[in-house]
Amino acid sequence: MAVNSKNPETLVLHAGWRADPATGSVAPPIYQTTSYQFRDTEHAANLFALKELGNIYTRLGNPTTDILEQRLAALEGGAAALVVSSGQAASAFSVQNLAKAGDNIVSSTDLYGGTWNLFANTLKDQGIEVRFVDPADPENFKRATDARTRAYYAETLPNPKLAVFPIAEVAAIGREVGIPLIMDNTAAPILCRPFDHGAAIIVYSTTKFIGGHGSAIGGALIDGGNFDWEKFAERQPALNTPDPSYHGAVWTEAVKPIGPVAYIIKARTTLLRDLGSAASPFNSFLTLQGLETLPLRMERHCANAIAVAAWLSKRPEITKVIHPSVQTGEPRARADKYLKGGYGALLGFELSGGAEAGRKFIDALKLFYHVANIGDARSLAIHPASTTHSQLDEAAQLSTGVSPGYVRLSIGLEHIDDILADLDQALNAAG
Numbered sequence: 001m002a003v004n005s006k007n008p009e010t011l012v013l014h015a016g017w018r019a020d021p022a023t024g025s026v027a028p029p030i031y032q033t034t035s036y037q038f039r040d041t042e043h044a045a046n047l048f049a050l051k052e053l054g055n056i057y058t059r060l061g062n063p064t065t066d067i068l069e070q071r072l073a074a075l076e077g078g079a080a081a082l083v084v085s086s087g088q089a090a091s092a093f094s095v096q097n098l099a100k101a102g103d104n105i106v107s108s109t110d111l112y113g114g115t116w117n118l119f120a121n122t123l124k125d126q127g128i129e130v131r132f133v134d135p136a137d138p139e140n141f142k143r144a145t146d147a148r149t150r151a152y153y154a155e156t157l158p159n160p161k162l163a164v165f166p167i168a169e170v171a172a173i174g175r176e177v178g179i180p181l182i183m184d185n186t187a188a189p190i191l192c193r194p195f196d197h198g199a200a201i202i203v204y205s206t207t208k209f210i211g212g213h214g215s216a217i218g219g220a221l222i223d224g225g226n227f228d229w230e231k232f233a234e235r236q237p238a239l240n241t242p243d244p245s246y247h248g249a250v251w252t253e254a255v256k257p258i259g260p261v262a263y264i265i266k267a268r269t270t271l272l273r274d275l276g277s278a279a280s281p282f283n284s285f286l287t288l289q290g291l292e293t294l295p296l297r298m299e300r301h302c303a304n305a306i307a308v309a310a311w312l313s314k315r316p317e318i319t320k321v322i323h324p325s326v327q328t329g330e331p332r333a334r335a336d337k338y339l340k341g342g343y344g345a346l347l348g349f350e351l352s353g354g355a356e357a358g359r360k361f362i363d364a365l366k367l368f369y370h371v372a373n374i375g376d377a378r379s380l381a382i383h384p385a386s387t388t389h390s391q392l393d394e395a396a397q398l399s400t401g402v403s404p405g406y407v408r409l410s411i412g413l414e415h416i417d418d419i420l421a422d423l424d425q426a427l428n429a430a431g
């Protein structure tokens with residue numbers, strides 16, 4: 001359902017759903033079904049031939065998930081979305097939808113570790129090369145590009161460095177030669193709208209801020225509908241040449257009656273069909289529940305994180321605080337250009353006592369949860385050197401921005417006094 005608003009606060013509550021025509025239910029129903037009765041054989045044939053869009057089988061689409069897809073697309077100003085079972089599935093699909101064996105993509109080095117593994121190992125095994133470049137200089141993307149480069153990939157606000165990615169600069173380099181920029185916006189929903197800066201595709205782990213309650217793993221791809229795939233037919237063969245897996249469909253042609261959605265339709269009708277990373281309708285419902293309060297939650301996440309960063313900056317045992325609100329120079333300029341309404345909930349700091357102090361600090365926390373997650377309504381903490389980054393040696397850890405005494409926080413929605421009190425007692429215990 002189209003909503004006559006551009007405001008995120010309204011879109012997250014109203015886009016894609018009004019009331020159930022059968023029952024009047026205001027909350028989106030959980031359509032916990034695998035399959036859908038066809039009206040007749042002609043209807044069934046039309047659905048399979050994409051002459052008509054509709055429900056066939058929940059691996060390919062589901063009405064509850066469809067509401068979430070419409071809502072995310074509306075929120076980001078995109079043309080359409082595809083919700084999948086995890087953020088990892090969304091990242092993998094975002095690349096596999098354009099690149100096949102022998103092709104490459106260029107990616108920022110500043111990535112979530114799971115994405116790094118996917119790119120450096122699994123996609124490599126599939127014959128897709130990922131060329132990692134330092135995002136500090138956008139021109140690095142151009143230098144790594146060749147005739148088989150199909151996409152650029154980056155995160156808006158990657159941890160642990162929390163240096164905002166130069167979206168417009170890299171998107172512009174790609175658009176000149178037919179290369180779309182895929183942005184993982186997991187850490188900065190509401191704060192950053194990557195399509196406004198020229199990105200073509202957005203990836204989310206909805207597990208984090210979008211769901212917000214730490215209750216459902218999920219992922220999404222959003223198609224900006226803003227990329228001219230046909231103009232760069234040679235560069236983008238996946239969308240411009242007959243697809244043998246769908247009776248020779250040329251996706252840019254096939255979607256013409258529907259809209260500029262070649263990318264997302266191909267992802268649904270081939271990758272989701274074949275690889276099967278479908279979202280459960282119940283998880284889509286939980287994610288929708290979270291999404292309805294996302295703008296409000298981001299406000300509180302950001303206000304609390306700014307207060308924590310300022311407070312930590314005054315502590316003598318802390319040698320460095322990492323948060324865009326305390327950055328200076330180019331990183332701060334990028335944060336101010338791309339983030340609106342706050343600097344995010346993620347925050348890092350370094351303890352002068354090194355790894356030992358880091359471990360003691362984590363063990364002393366009472367309110368913060370010690371988990372390998374971010375973006376929960378509750379405050380979270382982890383000591384990367386002894387957990388997420390423990391497989392790397394110290395030099396490799398340092399190159400990713402993780403020093404022995406580095407602690408990562410995801411600041412939640414609790415009262416700021418209680419957050420600071422817990423940090424205070426844990427810092428005192430760490431010595």
Ligand code: PLP
Nearest residue numbers: 086087088112184186205207218
């Ligand atoms: N992208 C980012 C930035 C993440 O932080 C994560 C998970 O931590 C993912 C993608 C993967 O998402 P998921 O855990 O939902 O598969």
